[in-house]
Amino acid sequence: MVIKLTAEYTDLLNQAVAREIQVSIQYILQHAKMEKLKGREIPENILLDKTVYDVVGKVLQDLSIAEMKHAAKIMERIYYLGGEATTKSKQPVIGNSISEFAKLGVQAEEEALSLYRTIINKAAELGDWETRELFEKIYGDEEEHLFKFQEYAAFQDESEHPYKVPMPEWRKIFTDDYFALLNKAVAAEIAGIVQYTNQHEKAALLELRMRKTPLEAVQDTNTAQIVSKILKDIFMAEMKHLELISERIYLLEGEAVTNPEPLPVVGETLLDMLRLDHALESTAILLYREIIAEALKRGDTTTRLMFEEIVKQEEEHFWTFDDFVK
Numbered sequence: 043m044v045i046k047l048t049a050e051y052t053d054l055l056n057q058a059v060a061r062e063i064q065v066s067i068q069y070i071l072q073h074a075k076m077e078k079l080k081g082r083e084i085p086e087n088i089l090l091d092k093t094v095y096d097v098v099g100k101v102l103q104d105l106s107i108a109e110m111k112h113a114a115k116i117m118e119r120i121y122y123l124g125g126e127a128t129t130k131s132k133q134p135v136i137g138n139s140i141s142e143f144a145k146l147g148v149q150a151e152e153e154a155l156s157l158y159r160t161i162i163n164k165a166a167e168l169g170d171w172e173t174r175e176l177f178e179k180i181y182g183d184e185e186e187h188l189f190k191f192q193e194y195a196a197f198q199d200e201s202e203h204p205y206k207v208p209m210p211e212w213r214k215i216f217t218d219d220y221f222a223l224l225n226k227a228v229a230a231e232i233a234g235i236v237q238y239t240n241q242h243e244k245a246a247l248l249e250l251r252m253r254k255t256p257l258e259a260v261q262d263t264n265t266a267q268i269v270s271k272i273l274k275d276i277f278m279a280e281m282k283h284l285e286l287i288s289e290r291i292y293l294l295e296g297e298a299v300t301n302p303e304p305l306p307v308v309g310e311t312l313l314d315m316l317r318l319d320h321a322l323e324s325t326a327i328l329l330y331r332e333i334i335a336e337a338l339k340r341g342d343t344t345t346r347l348m349f350e351e352i353v354k355q356e357e358e359h360f361w362t363f364d365d366f367v368k
């Protein structure tokens with residue numbers, strides 16, 4: 043190995059991974075909450091049909107994807123150096139208004155800048171130029187994010203509607219135990235997002251190290267490469283699911299959870315990974331069927347239709363993994 047990866051150095055790089063996962067989940071959930079906050083918009087904005095909530099919401103969505111890409115890049119680097127990339131996230135914090143989102147964003151980005159300065163220095167000290175270059179690039183992105191959040195931090199959006207409406211009859215089906223059930227889906231999606239992102243990078247490394255057959259060598263491809271590509275696509279689908287499900291929860295005035303359940307597991311070999319993913323999709327399908335049944339029972343058609351659509355995609359994911367594990 044070119045660079046000697048000490049436990050301390052791996053830990054430092056994994057701290058970066060943990061906070062990238064954190065902010066990715068944080069920003070996408072805040073993005074999802076934006077639909078709900080829109081209810082506080084002032085009448086002028088209704089006439090414009092575009093509000094600051096739409097604008098900041100889009101920014102948060104873009105940032106979330108950028109942060110998960112950072113996480114993936116750092117994971118990739120850890121695997122190349124012979125280490126194991128973590129699936130553990132730092133705790134995301136969501137907040138209740140644009141200014142709160144922005145303040146939490148400022149805090150998170152400042153943490154990033156200070157951690158990444160440490161990493162850049164450490165990498166330079168070790169002569170690990172690739173890592174240094176990677177973090178210099180990411181550092182620039184985080185600085186932009188920081189400036190973006192600073193712009194919004196002073197935004198006044200604390201005022202609620204001037205009148206309070208008593209809870210209408212149709213909303214009484216949305217009880218705490220129902221939100222708890224929907225939140226199991228949020229947790230499952232977060233698990234998928236982290237697991238697939240990590241595995242995508244690990245598989246990409248296996249791809250380089252394994253050219254088993256002459257055919258693979260000649261064609262310059264192998265199963266790991268195909269799997270790595272599939273994992274990326276499926277990861278993007280899960281990201282969309284997380285967004286839809288949490289948006290629904292926020293709209294109904296619930297709170298979305300921020301932690302994965304089950305905990306993401308990466309696996310050692312390609313077959314391990316695929317078996318774990320197969321099992322994860324299986325769990326999701328069973329859970330979503332339960333949610334569909336419960337939504338039907340409660341008469342919550344919107345949630346039911348949404349999960350019917352999502353479960354179709356989870357079945358597709360299941361069959362994709364099924365092709366490999368048989």
Ligand SMILES: [Fe+2]
Nearest residue numbers: 062108109112
């Ligand atoms: Fe980042």
Ligand SMILES: [Fe+2]
Nearest residue numbers: 151183184187
């Ligand atoms: Fe950032």
Ligand SMILES: [Fe+2]
Nearest residue numbers: 231279280283
């Ligand atoms: Fe999903």
Ligand SMILES: [Fe+2]
Nearest residue numbers: 323355356359
């Ligand atoms: Fe899935």
